[in-house]
Amino acid sequence: MIYLDNHATTAVDPRVVSAMLPLMTEHYANAGSVTHESGRLVAEQVVQATYSLASHLGAASDELVLTSGATESNNLALFGFALHPRQLRRKIISCVTEHRAILDPLQRLAQQGFEVVLLPVKQQGQSDAGLIDLNQLAQAIDHQTALVTIMLANNEIGAIQPLREIAALCARFEVALHTDATQAIGRMAVDVRDLNVDMLSFSAHKFYGPKGVGGLVVRRAHQRIRLTPQIVGGGQQGNRRSGTLNAPAIVAMARALELCAEEAEIERPRIELLRDRLYARLQAGIDGLTLNGPDLTQSAWRLGGNLNCGFWPVEGQSLMLAVPELAVSSGSACTSAEPRPSHVLQALGMLDDMARSSLRFGVGRFTTESEIDQAAAWLIQASRSLRQLV
Ligand SMILES: Cc1ncc(COP(=O)(O)O)c(C=O)c1O
CATH class of the missing domain: 3.40.640.10 (Type I PLP-dependent aspartate aminotransferase-like (Major domain))
Structure with missing residues (x-):
């Protein structure tokens, strides 16, 4: 996992x-x-x-x-x-x-x-x-x-x-x-x-x-x-x-x-680099991948470990099902059997289909570089196969 x-x-x-x-x-x-x-x-x-x-x-x-x-x-x-x-x-x-x-x-x-x-x-x-x-x-x-x-x-x-x-x-x-x-x-x-x-x-x-x-x-x-x-x-x-x-x-x-404060100087840039690596890998492997939210380069406007991407025309939920070994979030509030698109993505002016095609990633203290590479590889492969079905 x-x-x-x-x-x-x-x-x-x-x-x-x-x-x-x-x-x-x-x-x-x-x-x-x-x-x-x-x-x-x-x-x-x-x-x-x-x-x-x-x-x-x-x-x-x-x-x-x-x-x-x-x-x-x-x-x-x-x-x-x-x-x-x-x-x-x-x-x-x-x-x-x-x-x-x-x-x-x-x-x-x-x-x-x-x-x-x-x-x-x-x-x-x-x-x-x-x-x-x-x-x-x-x-x-x-x-x-x-x-x-x-x-x-x-x-x-x-x-x-x-x-x-x-x-x-x-x-x-x-x-x-x-x-x-x-x-x-x-x-x-x-x-x-x-x-x-x-x-x-x-x-x-x-x-x-x-x-x-x-x-x-x-x-x-x-x-x-x-x-x-x-x-x-x-x-x-x-x-x-x-x-x-x-x-x-x-x-x-x-x-x-205390640990967060003690390790901030090393941990925060490391997490940001891993997040950027994930985005770069996904971008290189998936045509038309979109970034939701503020620019990644604007560290004053965006948390270093956060990434939210649109995989349209593939649905976020389908991607998650296709990569069961990966724990991410679809950004949808599944309050009922009918998953609703995220109110945050809708507030950005995104259409429901785009919002539904999005995944949220949160990189953390225990994330490793090889996990990032493996996750990106799985997502690229899954998104390519799912695209053939839509
Ligand atoms: C921004 C924000 N506020 C509040 C909460 C609620 O936190 P908790 O479930 O720990 O009460 C969360 C957790 O998902 C959150 O992300």
Whole structure:
């Protein structure tokens, strides 16, 4: 099996597993049990992990709420902020290419009377395809706007949004800014102070940590960020998110982010080179192969490990079936028996047939050069045979 689906999830790094295991077998006490030494020991490890996580993101440790992952973080940011009793503004601005973990909560807020504006993105064929147009944001934002939520990096086409510029526009109208940074953390430098965002969501399993753990940074710099807790119970984390802390996963997540930072200088260019190699091989072997999303040469606009290509007239699903040893994603949301074309590719202005003919690749830490060559060879061969059938 060759795994090129690192945007869906990543393998847990063995060094992360090593950091995690003692908290499951030896130091398994509840971090809330500070009445005994075992509990205090775990609590101390959670404190250290929280400090490490926050500092790698440019935040203070009390600005980090630990959650079960980005979906929960996004729910807390959106519902918690919009539905706070002191929140009087009723408009939220986002973008058409957001993940469902943003779009679905927004749809619910719209049903509750919020005005939700989804900005379009630059169209396919432009070097910055997939990025929002700042002028359109400037036109939409006003003193009625409570929140702007724009993802940092897209999970299908790797488009990196201009968060600093977005933050400057938000500041002008005293609008809070949230970013879903799930795909960005571990893959590019992210610092909440530098980006000047108020809230930032992430999930550990996208950066070689375990599944089911993540966080929401809620900055103190801006006093207006008041969140209504979405999970209430034992009052953990200062009542911001109740529930027994998942200490093994939290310690593992911190270790995972430390490793990403330690290895960034070597790892990121290596992954980008492998991604470029994959694209070059596919391009050389497949006539009319198209690139979806921003130019690969624009590293400020596109994640280094991301590739999304159109294989028209061959369908992405058929290609995947023809190469069962390769783990990639069709970019389609298979929500029913009828696979729907990706809303992200549609937002780029692509016709449904083109969107259906696309595959998303995510190169990661454990991808090797020979895997890239083998994957390209399989895809070229499969696409040639399938073309004879269409
Ligand atoms: C951009 C983005 N946001 C949110 C999520 C949801 O993350 P999780 O499933 O870990 O809650 C994902 C994962 O697919 C994602 O790619």
